[in-house]
Amino acid sequence: xxxxxxxxxxxxxxxxxSMTLQCAQDMNHEYxxxxxxxxxxxxxxIHYSVGAGITDQGEVPNGYNVSRSTTExxxxxxxxxxxxxxxxxxxxxxxRHSSYNEQFFGPGTRLTVL
Amino acid sequence: xxxxxxxxxxxxxQEGENATMNCSYKTSINNLQWYRQNSGxxxxxxxxxxxxxxxxxxxxxRVTLDTSKKSSSLLITASRAADTxxxxxxxxxxxxxxxxVFGQGTRLTINP
Numbered sequence: 078x079x080x081x082x083x084x085x086x087x088x089x090x091x092x093x094x095s096m097t098l099q100c101a102q103d104m105n106h107e108y109x110x111x112x113x114x115x116x117x118x119x120x121x122x123i124h125y126s127v128g129a130g131i132t133d134q135g136e137v138p139n140g141y142n143v144s145r146s147t148t149e150x151x152x153x154x155x156x157x158x159x160x161x162x163x164x165x166x167x168x169x170x171x172x173r174h175s176s177y178n179e180q181f182f183g184p185g186t187r188l189t190v191l
Numbered sequence: 192x193x194x195x196x197x198x199x200x201x202x203x204x205q206e207g208e209n210a211t212m213n214c215s216y217k218t219s220i221n222n223l224q225w226y227r228q229n230s231g232x233x234x235x236x237x238x239x240x241x242x243x244x245x246x247x248x249x250x251x252x253r254v255t256l257d258t259s260k261k262s263s264s265l266l267i268t269a270s271r272a273a274d275t276x277x278x279x280x281x282x283x284x285x286x287x288x289x290x291x292v293f294g295q296g297t298r299l300t301i302n303p
Binding site for chain 1: 231235239293
């Protein structure tokens with residue numbers, strides 16, 4: 078199994094541009110989430126999904142959209158990039174019926190907005 | 192807002208010494224987890240402790256939980272250079288909760 082994969086690994090955008098960060102998992106996990114990590118800080122939840130067609134907002138959802146059309150994929154869309162969105166983005170997945178909530182993380186996407 | 196606060200923010204020790212990191216949280220929890228993040232990589236799950244447990248071991252890792260003080264500690268014994276990483280605690284507020292709430296992390300450096 079590849080686990081959780083993310084593309085691209087690095088991206089540079091200009092203010093106002095849009096883009097989609099891709100996330101895929103092959104573990105048949107129902108739950109998936111997106112976090113951002115800023116220097117010296119832990120991870121902050123952007124959006125999460127508990128299954129195909131079901132998404133909800135996390136702590137810092139503004140400026141981001143998500144959709145979950147399949148169990149495997151959970152893309153994150155930046156509608157109009159801003160310098161404040163410069164960050165490292167992590168996607169994670171985990172099993173719905175696990176009593177442990179252990180999350181599996183992708184390697185991250187480092188995004189710079191100029 | 193973030194649930195956990197970790198102490199210290201940075202820790203530097205000599206190889207072979209023990210490393211202790213602390214995590215405090217604000218609300219009741221179902222379980223608390225510790226993750227490791229190597230530089231430039233994603234997070235890797237290390238160990239989980241449930242709210243009804245006080246201590247748990249996994250290899251060189253020892254985790255304690257004091258729910259009355261809303262705090263946890265992670266002890267790494269006989270540290271190695273490969274243990275150099277950032278360590279995060281994360282809390283689950285109730286069983287089946289749909290998200291983890293992360294602390295700010297402790298940056299651990301093991302000097303050879």
